[in-house]
Amino acid sequence: MFNSTYDLIWLVLGLPLVGFLVHALFGKAIIDLLGARLGKKMVGGLAVLPIATAFAIGIGLTYQLAQSPPEARNVTLRLFDWITIKSLSVPFEVLIDPLSMTMVLIITGVGALIHLYATGYMSEERDYARFFTYLNLFIAFMLVLVLGNNLGLLFIGWEGVGLCSYLLIGFWYKDIANAKAANKAFIVNRVGDWGMTLGMFLIVAVLAGNLDRLGVKDGRWLSYDVILPNAVNVLRDHPVAATIIALLLFIGACGKSAQFPLYLWLPDAMAGPTPVSALIHAATMVTAGVFMLNRLHVLFELSPLASAVIACVGAFTALFAALIAFGQTDIKKVLAYSTVSQLGFMFIACGAGVYWAGMFHVTTHAFFKALLFLGSGAVIHAMMHDQDMRNYGRLLKYLPITGAAMIVGWLAISGISIPYVFGLAGYYSKEAILGGALAGQHAVANGTNYGLVSGWVGLGVAALTAMYMTRMTYLTFFGKQERWRELPAHGLHETHPSHESQIVHARDAHENYGRDGHATADFFYSESEMALREQLENEDHHHHLNPDHTPREVSISMWFPLVVLALLSIFGGWYLERNELFKEWISPGASPVLGEVSIHPQGIQLVWLSFAAAAGGIFAGILIYGRGLSEREGWDLSKWNPFRRAARRQFYYDDAMVGAAVGGGGIFATGLWRWFDAAVVDGMVNGVGYLAAGVGGLFRKLQTGYVRGYALLMFAGALGFLGYFVWLISRTAVGQ
């Protein structure tokens, strides 16, 4: 079963899973056993170790893969048969190829750094083990997602990471708002998964329904090596079917990768701890949609119309989210919208046909967005968990390492470059995307070149990106005021509701226990145990930001990942772009449908244009925010201009959707229950019952209950019968 070095991939998959199991089963026990300090160190180490080891193995495997010739970079390994019925076979198979290994490296590499960071960030958390349980499980699912050789396994990972996202967003579940954000994330993703499953079904139906044309024998309809070659055969001449498949799958991608109609879970997902935002909601999980588009690129390339839709949705989302970012004051929300916006860029790339550029941006984005999130986490950590930028200012003085790293991230996401010489990570990938889009070779539908349109929109968004990121950086690190010094006592917290428990300590009420009077003792804690529990809970009360607070630089476990990511953000793009390394790596064989899509539009000086966009955005940003927070964005929302107020509320899109779904749906469902189910359907059932009872009621009057009455009736009946028979006999006698 195991006979090549590639079989080490099972170790990559297995290690995070083992980590998950260890934490789930023994994590709490380890902390209890070794005491809080040592125990947490141990648990944290046990969380980082498997991921880091997996990363090391991943590097080795990638190296080995890179050594083989491009057409041989494709290894399939099978562990067991997952679903096997006569009409469908979904084996547990992994596919090792450049695309999956790239993702594996991002997931385990960035993942290990973020795990390390989290050991510091979460160090005061009581549920330490639970956090790393979820985090390790997430890595495991994410690896299944990218390594699986069929859509079934992809879907395991797809929903599995959604589950971990749900659990981690709701990690601080005592605040009901976090729980609701978690629900929102899961449910909105489920809407996407709905499209995704239908797309998968359609693929199976189309392929299996044309079985005789294809000669596929073993029913592995969901495996990539069956889908991709055969889809071309079946779908090439049928644009409508191809378009439907592509669009259905894209709905799934929209959910997971937070694109326009379904993006609205991602900003709320910031309720989770910051390492989660960095790992799941910036670097890895949200790029799963882009990964899926890359993996199934043949299906999307078959439909120019779907490609146009993807490019347009990407461009619109990029623009929309960038505009919203201007209205946000929560540092994590700014980064969240920036993530949505950057994901939009990736979809522009996929729509325009430069899939590898999308993956390139996934990679660089993982570097600098993880960096920015971790940096913001460090800031939040230093500022007593206050996330509002209006309370920040001049933090570079207190947080030099974090600040420097964040500045690198800011410049990288802005895509700043020295034209023709050197650029930061974001520059190269964005350049490739915009170049591909502006070359306008693919997403053409009904005579309109949507690729070109989205390219120009993207260029504009690049300028906006630079501008709002400048806003964030300046409000946080620069300026003259340390604004938390002017804090009024309390009440400024718009975004971070207090964690105080609302329990009423009604001791007398405890007497009400044991209503049954049996066996209740072992159901409930005794008074002394209750006291102990309450004491424990009171220990971790929350500090709040106050005017006398002096931010301190974070510990090494937190700033070390920042530094690594900053270096990657600086040199990563340059290294991968050199000699078209990444492009050659990610797109080995020519795609069967599209030829190579150029990223060098003719007649457009893209290098200078994008430099102008980045530099102009930054310049404009400095111009506006260089002097710190203006009144127009202060605490008093009424002084904000209408545009910014609308941007703050996501242009009321979220309100409308949530209102319609939760409010409207609730009213509809309640009505359905009370007025239809209970009244009409059940009413009919009970109506039949009442009818029977009514008819019976007519006859019950006969039952007087008097024995003598019954006796009389009996005699009367007997006489009646007797008379009848006498009459009968006499009649026949007469007849004779």
Added chain:
Amino acid sequence: MTPLWQYLALGLFMFTTGAIGVVVRRNPVVVFMCIELMLNAVNLTFLAFARYSPSVTINAKNQVQSWMAGQMMVIFVMAVAAAEVAVGLGIIMAIYRLRNEVDVDEMSTLRG
């Protein structure tokens, strides 16, 4: 030999008396006695018919059976009557213990 109609007339008289008694009396014990009267009227009729039935002689065995049938029925009736009285009196006793009175008109809880 007494003619058949006299037996039947006596049976009719007993039965009518019993029937009227069942309907008009309110004491369950008396009602029971009336029921006994009715049953015995029937018994008498059975016996009379058995005695007077023309013997259909197919063979000796069948003849015996035919005049035995009525008497057999009487034995049945007596057995059933005894069982009925046992159960009935038991119920009456139970009701008496429960309510301290026995009146059939009061026993009407099964009214619909």
Added chain:
Amino acid sequence: MHNSSTGFGILSLVTFLPLGAALLTLLIPEQFGKTIKAVAILSSIVSFIVSLSMLGRFQGGTFHFQMIEFVPWLKQLGVHYRMGVDGISIWLVLLTNLLMIVCTIFSVYIKHRVKAYMVSLLILQTAMLGVFLSLDMILFYTFFEASLVPMYFLIAIWGGSNRTYASIKFFLYTFSASIFMLVGMIVLAKLHESATGVLSFSIIDIQSAVANGRLWANAVQLEVLIFWAFTVAFMVKCPMFPFHTWLPDAHTEAPTAGSVILAGVLLKMGTYGFLRFCLPMFPDVVRAQVFPIMVLAVIGIVYGALVASVQPDWKRLVAYSSVAHMGFVMFGILSLTHTGMMGGAYQQLNHGISTGALFLLVGLIYERTHSRLFKDYGGLKAQMPIFAALFLIMMLSSVGLPGLNGFIGEFLAMLGGFESSASHMFGLNWWFPVIAGSGVVLAAVYLLWMFQKVFYGPITNVDVRRLRDLKLWEVSLVGVLVVFAFWGGLYPNTFLKPMEAAIGATRLMALNPVGERPSWSDLSMEIDKKGNLVQVTPRAPGGDLEHFQVERIIAPAELHFRMEVERTTAVFKEVQARR
């Protein structure tokens, strides 16, 4: 063919062992409550072990009934004691016995009238097992109705506050619906008599007459009526959309073990009946009747989910979720694709495990707090982390998360439904899978909402604040079901393999024309590895059924409906043009 007495065998043992235990229990005086409970628990464990040994003797490669028992009974009426097991019923038997262990162990919480309770439970077990194992229609009907009586008492005596209403409704509703089935059975037997000259209530005999086309040859107009006579009975039992209202009342008011059994097993009698009667016996009309039933299934999926999402009562929510989930089962079975029917049949089991476990978990907490209303809970996760974790897993299984059992069944059922819809079979169209798929989204809505209401947020109820976590035995009780949830999700082949031949044959019975239909009585017919119906070298009854020599293919499987892209495209364009 099957008419020489075989005597009673392992199936009778499996079926009547609980009844024996019930009689034994009756002999124990009421005050020895612990002994009564011990006897019941022991009996359920022994039952499970015996049914495992039955599984060990089971051969998976054939669609024929195995371990057949035949004991002559009412010769003049054609009613005999006939038992047998095939790939569909064997798992339902095991599910029943598994859930029964859980239920009897949980029932140590029952405090009053223990003896009557346990006797009811054990008699119920015999009735349920009898339904799945009997091969005679009258025997089937007897067990089918016999299951109502103990269930009625379980609800009426140990139920919640509105138990009288719920129990009477449950009894009368399901009882009156199955009268139609009885009529249908008698008609089938009489038709069999007029077609072959032999009056027989044997499922095997009747199906054989159906398969060779003789049964319905002279009663064409009757077929659709009798189909609906059976269908209505099973739709009420399932329950499907307009006939579901007995279910929320009964589930909610029943004691915990009753709810688990109701959701886990009793509902499956409906879908099992569908597979056993409605598909094989009425091949000439099934195709035409798929459409209305599919409409109801799809409505049920969405409707059940929507109504579930606004329930203030924990158990009621799970009850309505059953309506939605059983909609998926029917959606899969009625798709009449191999994939869909496998999914539907598998989803039956999964629903039994996951919804059973959810009711069990609700029951565990109800024993402590005596409340089923969401408003009395909140923040339970901090208080009872193990309980929360177990609940989360079973909830996710119910949501259909890949990797857990619920997903496999739902996925296959939906895929099957999609295949026949996309191929425009049976008058179905795109809307069916699209709307049914939204049920998956809604499942997440109501289940996560439930989880949030109960487990998240601050603790607002002082009662909850003092709760300890589950005891070890309670954890292991739920843990058994959790293991099956993972097993069913990670290695479903264990369960799918043995049922595949039976499902494939059932499908061909419903779809194929005369002469190409599998027949339960014809041992020379088999389903081969590719699903084709083949002629095999004759074997002795009861011999090795798994390894057979194929002589010729009688009918190819056609596992997938032809889906012509051209046609789909044309339909799509037509829709567009209409806009």
